Amino acid sequence: MDAAFTEEQDEIRRTLRELLHKRCGPDDVKSAVRTPPGYDQALWRQLAGQLGLPGLALPAAYGGADCGPTELALACEETGRVLLPSPLIATAALAAPLILALGSGPQRAELLPALAAGELTATLAVPGGRLATALALTGPNAGDWAGGGRAGGIQARAVSPQRDGGAPGSSPGELPAKGGWRLYGEAAQVLDGHTADVLLVAAHTGGFARSRTLIFLVRADAPGLVRTRQTAMDETRPQARIELRDVAAELLGERESDEAAVADALAAAGTEAAAALAAEAVGAADAALARTVEYVGTREQFGRPIGSFQAVQHRLADLYVAVQAARSAAYYAAWSAGGARTGDRRAAEPGVAGLALAQALEALRKVAAEAVQxxxxxxxxxxxxxxxxFKRAACDELLLGPVHRLRARAAEEAGLFAARDGGTAPGPVAADVAREAVDA
Structure with missing residues (x-):
């Protein structure tokens, strides 16, 4: 592994940092989050149109920059530094990889160039607030987390092509001639769900006999779709509640994929998203630490700056070590995710992304708490x-964690603990031992 960044990567970091320093100060952030979209749309258009931010990790064939998870992580580190409210994570780290992995040729040709150019935004809607589970970050994503059984979660129902119209109340010809799907249910804590132009909805289908989870495309203007922005402690990470009232949807892909293929695609997207989110948390922690160091150098007590006291210096030194360790883990996770995408099996190490995310979230939580103190x-x-x-640290862990479960899952994937049968397969014992080690 070459730990040095290329000139292009350094240029991405420098250019983005200069722009955000001018356009995204604390007052700008507070003003942007109080607008109906929850972010500065003009700034987002500039980031997408001039810098190509949402297309950094997309292939050039679809209008992207043909870079990879490392470049996206570097960009997220800079956006995290200023706590930029934007649909970057939802669009580039969650939705785009799934469309690239599962979408049909026409779907990719239609959506990915528009996402890369910033003309469209997208997000992933997972029922029950189980985003981390769906992405296989806190546990296996096989099972009925999308709403198994006859009720609960989000359900998908196939519509026969012989039907002249949709469900009761729909207009004739609303569904394509080849048939379609109808979704009903609810999902909360959907990142940027109130503004996304395209929703990727994880839904349960098949009833009891063919129970499985598939991904569907839902357009923002679909009849029966109700989107409500939720009140969140961290306003810089807008979330919404999505209600699907017999909504017409399009299956992501040319035909029904088996559940294993969908689970694998979600897990792969989770690896890249975890690396980006870890870098974003590192950027936020680094900025909070820098602000704190600057403040203790000017605040005086007993006739001298409090930063000159050894006890304060020790606390700041511990925070610096934590941030640097988290940064190294985030960079390694991004490099590993890039190797997995290109087929380099040496780089595709299991559990690395989740472990880096846990390290970064814990570092941000510690730095934010000490900054307040x-x-x-x-x-x-x-x-x-x-x-x-402080709010970003608390809400990110609620949305993506908790930290001990991220670490337990990473331990299971890496096979660090033996199961009850003496093997190395992931099991409840691995999670229990990892959790006890973290708690200790």
């Missing part, structure tokens, strides 16, 4: 900038 009385006020990072 070391800012003194002003740091405890809810309006202070330090709380932007």
């Amino acid at each position: 070391l800012h003194g009385g002003i740091g405890f006020t809810w309006e202070h900038d330090a709380h932007l990072y």
Whole structure:
């Protein structure tokens, strides 16, 4: 592994940092999150049109920059540094890899160039707030997490091609001549779900006999689709509740994939998304630490800056080590994900991405807590900038974690602990031992 970045990668980081420094200060972030979309649409168009941010990891054949997970991770580190509210993670790290992996030729030709150019945004809707499970980050994603049985989650029903129209209440000819699908159910905590132009919905179908989870495309203007922005503690990560009331949908792919293929695609997308999210958390932690170091150098107590006290220096040194360790883990996870995409089996190490995400989330949580503490009385006020990072740390772990489950899953994938039968297959014992080690 060559740990040095190329000139192109350094240029991506430098250009993006300069732009965001001018356009995305704390006051700009607070103003953007209070708009109906939850982000600065003009800035997003600039990032997409001039820098090609959402297409960094897409092939050139679909209008992308033909880079990879490493370049996307570097970009996410810079967006995390300023806590940029944008549909980047939802579009480039969650939806685009799934369309690339599972989509049919016409679907990829239609959607991926538009996503790369920023003309469309997309997201992944998973029922029950089980995004981390669907991406195989906190446990196996095989099973009925999308809503098994006759009720609950999101259900998909095939519509016969002989039907003249859709479900009751739909207009004739609403579905394609070859038939289609109808979705009903609900999903909460959908990243940027209230503004996404395309929703990738994980839904259960097949009833009891052929129970399986498939991915469907739902357009934003589909009749029966209700989207409501949710109130979240971290306003920089907009989330929405999606209600599907007998909504027409299109299967992602040319034909029904088996459940294993869908699970594999979700897990592969989870690997790339975890690397991007880890880098984003590292960027946020690094910025919060830099702000704290600057503050303790100016705040005086007993006639001298508090940063000159050895106890404060030790706390900051511990945070610096944690951030650097998390950064190394995030970079390695991105490199590993890039190797997996190109077929380099030496780089496709199991559990690396989840472990890096756990390391980064824990580092961000520690840095954000210490930032509040070391800012003194002003740091405890809810309006202070330090709380932007504190809220991001708390909500990311709720959405993607918790940390001990990420680590337990990574241990299972890597085969670090033996199962009850003496083998190395993942099992409940591995999770229990890993959790006890983390708690200790």
